[in-house]
Amino acid sequence: MQECIFCKIVRREIPADVVYEDDDILAFKDINPVAPVHILLIPKKHVATFFDIAAEDQPVFGKIQAVAAQVAKEQGLEEKGFRLVANCLEGAGQVVFHIHYHLVGGRELTWPPG
């Protein structure tokens, strides 16, 4: 997975504005934000899509949601709320094939998304 851009960010081979890190998870600001707050949360382990999640990897995906709430709070979104969204495969807009959750907030968010 040498060419995976998010693995490179995990290994600090390319820079990112990291807002949270633990042994399993990294959260950093999206390079092309679509809202005042736009943070990506990723498992440090390379998993390409939801279809590739192994049984042993499942706990980290639960933990990511709790981390998202913590990061959202730190970003001042506790009252207004936020959206946590992940695109799976090209048809849904996935461009980077290392699972990532977009934490988006700080502006009015419409539903349903486009």
Ligand code: 5GP
């Ligand atoms: P996707 O379309 O795969 O769900 O989302 C990929 C996201 O990764 C996009 O929002 C894009 O702006 C972001 N992104 C792509 N390359 C980089 C990068 O090198 N650094 C950061 N911080 N974000 C990136």
Ligand code: ZN
């Ligand atoms: Zn990767």
